[in-house]
Amino acid sequence: MTKPYDFESIELKWQKKWLDSRVFEVKEDAKRPKFYCLAMLPYPSGRIHMGHVRNYSIADAVARFKRMRGFNVLHPIGWDALGLPAENAALDNDAHPEDWTLENITHMKSQLKRLGFSYAWEREFATCNPDYYRWNQWFFLQMWKKGLAYRKMAAVNWCPTDRTVLANEQVEDGRCWRCETEVVQKDLEQWFLRITNYADELLEAMDTLPEWPAKVLTLQRNWIGRSSGAEVDFELVDDGESPRTIRVFTTRVDTIFGATFVVIAPEHPLATEWSDSSPELLAYVDAAKSADREDRVSGEREKTGIDTGRFVTNPFNGEQVRVFVADYVLMDYGTGAVMAVPAHDDRDFAFAKKYELPIRIVIQPETDEVTSENIEAACSEYGTVVDSGEFTGLPSREALSAMTAHAQEAGFGQPSVTYRIRDWGISRQRYWGTPIPMIHCPQCGIVPVPEDSLPVVLPREVEISGKGESALAGNESFLSTTCPSCDGPARRETDTMDTFVDSSWYFYRYADAHSEEMPFRPEVAKYWFPIDLYIGGVEHAILHLIYCRFWTKMMRDLGLTEDDEPVLTQLSQGMVIKDGAKMSKSKGNIVDPDSVIERFGADALRLYTLFEAPPEKEVQWTDQRLEGPARLLKRIWRFVDNESAALDSVSPIDGSEEWNEQETSLRRKTHQTIKRVTQDFERIHLNTAIAAIMELVNDLYKAVETRPSRSDTWKVIREAVETVVVLLGPAAPHVAEEMWAALGNKKGLTNVSWPSYDLETASEEVITLVVQVNGKVRSRLSLPADQDEEDVRRAALEDARVEEHLAGKEVVRVIVVPNRLVNIVVREASHETEQLQEHP
Numbered sequence: 001m002t003k004p005y006d007f008e009s010i011e012l013k014w015q016k017k018w019l020d021s022r023v024f025e026v027k028e029d030a031k032r033p034k035f036y037c038l039a040m041l042p043y044p045s046g047r048i049h050m051g052h053v054r055n056y057s058i059a060d061a062v063a064r065f066k067r068m069r070g071f072n073v074l075h076p077i078g079w080d081a082l083g084l085p086a087e088n089a090a091l092d093n094d095a096h097p098e099d100w101t102l103e104n105i106t107h108m109k110s111q112l113k114r115l116g117f118s119y120a121w122e123r124e125f126a127t128c129n130p131d132y133y134r135w136n137q138w139f140f141l142q143m144w145k146k147g148l149a150y151r152k153m154a155a156v157n158w159c160p161t162d163r164t165v166l167a168n169e170q171v172e173d174g175r176c177w178r179c180e181t182e183v184v185q186k187d188l189e190q191w192f193l194r195i196t197n198y199a200d201e202l203l204e205a206m207d208t209l210p211e212w213p214a215k216v217l218t219l220q221r222n223w224i225g226r227s228s229g230a231e232v233d234f235e236l237v238d239d240g241e242s243p244r245t246i247r248v249f250t251t252r253v254d255t256i257f258g259a260t261f262v263v264i265a266p267e268h269p270l271a272t273e274w275s276d277s278s279p280e281l282l283a284y285v286d287a288a289k290s291a292d293r294e295d296r297v298s299g300e301r302e303k304t305g306i307d308t309g310r311f312v313t314n315p316f317n318g319e320q321v322r323v324f325v326a327d328y329v330l331m332d333y334g335t336g337a338v339m340a341v342p343a344h345d346d347r348d349f350a351f352a353k354k355y356e357l358p359i360r361i362v363i364q365p366e367t368d369e370v371t372s373e374n375i376e377a378a379c380s381e382y383g384t385v386v387d388s389g390e391f392t393g394l395p396s397r398e399a400l401s402a403m404t405a406h407a408q409e410a411g412f413g414q415p416s417v418t419y420r421i422r423d424w425g426i427s428r429q430r431y432w433g434t435p436i437p438m439i440h441c442p443q444c445g446i447v448p449v450p451e452d453s454l455p456v457v458l459p460r461e462v463e464i465s466g467k468g469e470s471a472l473a474g475n476e477s478f479l480s481t482t483c484p485s486c487d488g489p490a491r492r493e494t495d496t497m498d499t500f501v502d503s504s505w506y507f508y509r510y511a512d513a514h515s516e517e518m519p520f521r522p523e524v525a526k527y528w529f530p531i532d533l534y535i536g537g538v539e540h541a542i543l544h545l546i547y548c549r550f551w552t553k554m555m556r557d558l559g560l561t562e563d564d565e566p567v568l569t570q571l572s573q574g575m576v577i578k579d580g581a582k583m584s585k586s587k588g589n590i591v592d593p594d595s596v597i598e599r600f601g602a603d604a605l606r607l608y609t610l611f612e613a614p615p616e617k618e619v620q621w622t623d624q625r626l627e628g629p630a631r632l633l634k635r636i637w638r639f640v641d642n643e644s645a646a647l648d649s650v651s652p653i654d655g656s657e658e659w660n661e662q663e664t665s666l667r668r669k670t671h672q673t674i675k676r677v678t679q680d681f682e683r684i685h686l687n688t689a690i691a692a693i694m695e696l697v698n699d700l701y702k703a704v705e706t707r708p709s710r711s712d713t714w715k716v717i718r719e720a721v722e723t724v725v726v727l728l729g730p731a732a733p734h735v736a737e738e739m740w741a742a743l744g745n746k747k748g749l750t751n752v753s754w755p756s757y758d759l760e761t762a763s764e765e766v767i768t769l770v771v772q773v774n775g776k777v778r779s780r781l782s783l784p785a786d787q788d789e790e791d792v793r794r795a796a797l798e799d800a801r802v803e804e805h806l807a808g809k810e811v812v813r814v815i816v817v818p819n820r821l822v823n824i825v826v827r828e829a830s831h832e833t834e835q836l837q838e839h840p
């Protein structure tokens with residue numbers, strides 16, 4: 001009778017043991033290599049969902065693997081605890097946001113514990129704790145001192161449902177990223193962080209991030225959106241004694257002879273000025289201002305505009321062209337004005353068609369000739385410049401620099417770079433966020449809260465109405481204060497910070513979570529940083545993952561860290577979907593992790609999320625597939641239970657054995673499995689790692705079918721089953737621990753080293769490779785077939801006979817022809833060469 005696999009009591013038992021023994025708590029240790037393994041911190045929405053389970057199972061498997069590989073592993077967790085949902089929940093459920101948040105944290109924490117993740121719990125914190133957010137305020141003050149934080153009147157994205165300002169990043173297709181309401185524009189005084197100061201560096205440093213997914217980097221590159229081009233001044237016709245100019249930004253100055261009109265943004269100062277004398281213009285400008293930003297730039301939308309009746313002169317050909325106001329031109333990009341070239345720009349083409357404006361071709365592409373008769377759409381390709389005076393005949397690329405240089409020499413233009421990225425608007429008219437530590441004094445204006453008065457604590461007593469401004473504005477005792485500069489009565493800022501501030505640096509806090517004097521001590525963080533692996537959804541590619549890079553650079557400039565970048569390897573894990581859609585309440589397709597744990601156990605659930613797909617791909621949830629991993633665990637369990645008595649008396653392999661064919665074959669499989677699983681874990685191909693373990697389990701069952709009589713055979717079986725259990729440890733840690741103990745091991749798995757594999761045992765066959773030095777055969781190597789090039793290379797260089805021929809030489813190159821030969825190219829060592837050159 002097999003002992004039943006009672007996963008619940010096994011899991012609870014080991015979870016308690018791990019916690020009690022504090023095995024996952026870590027300290028800096030300069031003598032050991034570190035590994036910082038992090039998954040994005042959860043928002044305490046109420047319950048853990050499958051996305052969390054998957055994300056955290058991946059991170060935990062890697063953390064446990066790295067620990068067994070000898071690394072000092074930091075694997076922390078915390079709570080992204082501020083933000084809108086708490087306030088909305090407060091409105092819906094009549095609970096205080098703080099109570100709602102803390103209750104959720106308590107519940108979700110118990111869920112994470114029930115999953116057995118190996119967190120350094122002593123470093124846990126929630127961002128709604130004043131001990132944490134005081135440092136947001138402190139950073140804000142440092143940025144204010146450096147001119148990186150500033151306030152300005154700005155047209156902001158306003159979500160009418162959430163009644164709050166949204167960052168551009170939080171507007172998706174013109175809608176609020178959270179509630180999908182259409183966003184409108186509104187003018188408000190807002191606080192900004194000058195992320196644009198770092199635009200170039202953020203862009204350039206991406207070349208130093210080879211371990212980030214290409215997709216994330218592309219999204220960031222586009223978001224930063226660096227465009228280089230030229231600015232050119234078009235002079236206003238009939239504009240008095242010293243006529244003013246309209247400065248346009250263009251990336252295609254090579255098309256300037258085809259500019260048949262100029263368009264300025266509705267927010268352009270000239271549009272405002274001219275509106276005074278034109279009610280129609282005023283009406284258009286007003287309407288345009290309230291239109292949605294995303295809509296305005298959308299290619300699909302029908303272009304609208306209005307003729308101002310003014311003209312400007314094209315400085316390149318002296319031609320006078322009309323000036324329009326149209327909402328497809330944005331004020332906050334480039335100069336807020338464009339030269340319109342309908343023949344070569346889509347938007348200008350659509351506009352010209354609608355208002356019957358001239359279309360003049362000035363670029364001929366390589367391919368089909370474009371003529372005014374056959375042109376049906378703008379042709380934006382590069383080509384040869386035509387009908388453009390002295391520039392006619394130049395290829396576009398050359399014309400770009402020649403024409404820019406000409407404009408500069410003549411004094412009506414210059415090269416220019418513009419960015420799509422905007423400064424980060426962090427003001428939120430909300431209660432449940434970090435108070436911005438500023439004071440408005442009627443005498444002194446805006447005065448920062450002195451650093452020694454931090455934190456500015458969120459008052460608990462507020463009335464949350466969900467309407468208009470922050471609930472803080474209605475709290476008189478919070479509002480009224482004294483001015484730090486003149487001691488007069490003053491009022492506090494009521495805006496709170498975007499919660500993306502909280503998540504921009506939390507991982508530095510984990511490194512020194514209880515620091516009281518500073519956000520973290522630089523020398524402590526230095527040991528743990530950079531983060532070796534950071535796992536989170538691709539939806540964070542441009543928000544969080546840009547902000548945290550910016551924040552790190554800002555902290556570096558404050559002298560808190562030497563890191564240019566916080567994260568070495570980023571992994572964007574795929575979603576868990578069911579019935580073709582992301583699990584969500586509204587779709588009714590949620591699978592609750594608790595119910596799965598109840599039926600199959602945490603180990604089976606973890607194993608399933610790892611096994612079902614490669615980490616960066618989607619997992620299609622099906623209940624049937626979940627039974628696979630559950631069965632696998634039972635199968636291994638049954639094997640250990642059935643055979644533990646037989647294995648008990650088996651002595652370890654001592655090298656004196658003469659293996660028979662069956663034994664050789666099982667040993668080979670064991671070592672091949674270790675090799676595969678090790679390599680798969682290093683590359684985070686966890687699904688194939690588990691598939692490899694399954695294969696070994698099959699071979700184990702085959703091996704005992706005939707009840708082998710040789711004691712050596714049992715040695716090999718023991719080696720194989722212990723391997724299975726150890727390799728299973730990172731993915732299904734509880735049952736692995738239990739079986740490991742059942743096999744008679746006294747030391748827990750958390751203290752066991754990852755097994756190493758013996759290459760020779762693992763290899764299918766041994767082959768002979770010829771080793772040449774500068775083309776001459778010097779040695780022969782017997783090596784397992786199909787070895788990694790790196791292993792072959794090393795074996796060749798370490799071969800004694802080869803070494804003789806390398807003495808005093810410098811290895812220039814090692815060429816490996818797989819399974820055939822290695823050629824080592826050498827030359828006289830360089831210092832000798834240099835000496836020769838110095839003393840000829």
Ligand code: ANZ
Nearest residue numbers: 227249250251252255328329330333334336341344345
């Ligand atoms: C003339 C031209 C001719 C243009 C042509 C393009 C093609 P990216 O690449 O996105 O930076 N532009 C400039 N400022 C603008 C604004 N504030 N609002 C809307 N459009 C603006 O785009 C640069 C191009 O977008 C600029 O180059 C300008 O149109 C337009 F065959 O100038 B171009």
Ligand code: ZN
Nearest residue numbers: 441444483486
């Ligand atoms: Zn004052």
